[in-house]
Amino acid sequence: MLKKLQLKKHALTAISYMLPLVVAAGLLIAVGNLTGGSVVADYTEAYSIPDALVSLGVLGMGLLAPVIAAGIAYSIADRPGIAPGLFMGLIANSIGAGFLGGMLGGYLVGYFINWLKKNVKVPKWAEGLMPMMILPMVSTTVIGLLMYFVIGVPIVAATNALTAFLMNMQGASRFVFGSIMGGMAAFDFGGPVNKTASLFADGLLLEGVLEPEAVKILASMVPPFGVTLSWVFSRIFGKKIYSSREIENIKVAFPMGITMITEGVIPIAAVDPLRVIFSCTVGAAIGGGLSMMWGIGSPVPSGGMFIVPAMNHPLKFVIALGIGSLITGILLFVLKKEPVEQEEFLEEEEEEFDMSAVEIS
Amino acid sequence: MKIVAVAACTSGIAHTYIAKEKLLKAAEAAGHEIKVETQGTVGAENELTKSDVAQADVVIIAADIKISGQDRFKNKKVIEIPTNVVIKSPKGFIARVEELLKG
Numbered sequence: 001m002l003k004k005l006q007l008k009k010h011a012l013t014a015i016s017y018m019l020p021l022v023v024a025a026g027l028l029i030a031v032g033n034l035t036g037g038s039v040v041a042d043y044t045e046a047y048s049i050p051d052a053l054v055s056l057g058v059l060g061m062g063l064l065a066p067v068i069a070a071g072i073a074y075s076i077a078d079r080p081g082i083a084p085g086l087f088m089g090l091i092a093n094s095i096g097a098g099f100l101g102g103m104l105g106g107y108l109v110g111y112f113i114n115w116l117k118k119n120v121k122v123p124k125w126a127e128g129l130m131p132m133m134i135l136p137m138v139s140t141t142v143i144g145l146l147m148y149f150v151i152g153v154p155i156v157a158a159t160n161a162l163t164a165f166l167m168n169m170q171g172a173s174r175f176v177f178g179s180i181m182g183g184m185a186a187f188d189f190g191g192p193v194n195k196t197a198s199l200f201a202d203g204l205l206l207e208g209v210l211e212p213e214a215v216k217i218l219a220s221m222v223p224p225f226g227v228t229l230s231w232v233f234s235r236i237f238g239k240k241i242y243s244s245r246e247i248e249n250i251k252v253a254f255p256m257g258i259t260m261i262t263e264g265v266i267p268i269a270a271v272d273p274l275r276v277i278f279s280c281t282v283g284a285a286i287g288g289g290l291s292m293m294w295g296i297g298s299p300v301p302s303g304g305m306f307i308v309p310a311m312n313h314p315l316k317f318v319i320a321l322g323i324g325s326l327i328t329g330i331l332l333f334v335l336k337k338e339p340v341e342q343e344e345f346l347e348e349e350e351e352e353f354d355m356s357a358v359e360i361s
Numbered sequence: 362m363k364i365v366a367v368a369a370c371t372s373g374i375a376h377t378y379i380a381k382e383k384l385l386k387a388a389e390a391a392g393h394e395i396k397v398e399t400q401g402t403v404g405a406e407n408e409l410t411k412s413d414v415a416q417a418d419v420v421i422i423a424a425d426i427k428i429s430g431q432d433r434f435k436n437k438k439v440i441e442i443p444t445n446v447v448i449k450s451p452k453g454f455i456a457r458v459e460e461l462l463k464g
Contacts, residue, residue, distance in 0.1 A: 016426050019372055190372055195371055263372065266379065355453055355454065358446070358461070
């Protein structure tokens with residue numbers, strides 16, 4: 001049953017639509033902030049280009065919940081899901097249920113539309129009205145009211161409780177929280193676990209909690225930087241740990257890392273997953289813990305090194321990032337074995353995979 | 362046999378293309394004809410044409426997310442799997458596809 005619902009696939013679909021939005025909005029806020037802009041409160045007064053950039057970025061952030069809700073509903077119910085999904089996101093924004101509310105609204109409205117499609121039979125002449133009027137109108141009304149009066153309440157309470165909990169954390173518990181976030185964000189190099197941590201951090205950002213966002217940014221950059229450092233070590237100390245093909249990959253992964261794209265490390269991790277994942281996760285966990293403990297916060301969710309100046313403690317961030325990357329680098333340098341030069345990408349050993357679940361659908 | 366495939370992942374910048382490469386190599390090594398459409402963040406590339414789909418013996422969808430244009434494959438044999446299956450075990454997967462089509 002659960003498998004049939006494919007909750008994860010729907011969330012991932014929505015995230016894939018949301019990512020460019022987060023990046024663009026984040027960079028707009030960062031560039032605007034750095035050039036001295038602030039949010040335009042009154043458009044009848046004069047405002048500058050930096051002010052306009054920040055305001056645009058903030059508007060973009062406001063689209064997060066609607067886009068995630070619409071993405072989820074679209075993934076579930078196809079096109080008829082988009083419009084009602086946008087509505088659910090707007091409700092989540094306005095009642096303060098944020099990101100979680102948007103996701104839940106997206107799921108509910110998506111499944112409800114599917115149910116309507118199946119169970120509401122209209123005469124032939126009214127078929128055109130189904131996608132155009134009946135589905136969006138009925139689903140938005142029913143799930144919308146449910147969001148306002150029933151589901152919104154516990155979600156708002158949960159969001160507030162979580163926010164208060166994070167705000168009040170001290171010392172060691174902050175370190176632990178930061179390590180978990182950091183470890184998760186680095187664990188699969190931009191895959192679903194990373195996206196879960198990011199989603200959580202982005203949600204908290206909307207509630208005004210800035211620290212997890214800094215952890216996420218740090219942890220996304222530790223793997224590429226750590227891998228690069230380990231290669232530098234291997235050059236300095238003359239211990240060969242990468243094949244020439246891997247070195248080519250590192251040269252690509254590093255610049256990608258500067259812009260906070262972790263995916264460049266995947267080809268390197270694919271060759272030796274255990275050691276690479278372990279080293280990256282440990283480095284990111286320690287860096288993330290430090291970042292959280294030192295109270296480093298980022299008002300911007302994405303952008304890599306370019307948005308560091310927009311953080312509250314840019315220097316401390318760089319130190320935490322440096323420590324995390326150094327740990328990853330040293331671990332890799334120590335753990336990695338001499339590589340076998342591979343001619344063919346495909347010659348990697350195949351993992352055992354239970355293929356019996358693969359069926360023609 | 363003739364295979365058409367669609368690859369798509371969450372961020373649409375890495376796994377999508379790794380999955381494509383793995384599928385291509387594994388299928389060609391096993392002597393099949395294959396064409397892979399990628400649906401990354403930039404949009405669809407190497408798009409499957411109507412005749413590609415019409416001639417295909419099987420459609421492979423290696424995706425972590427909902428792909429666009431699923432309705433193109435109505436009445437075809439469709440195998441849906443997450444990208445990590447073809448990334449981790451491309452040869453094993455192709456072998457399984459052969460098995461499924463035979464039986």
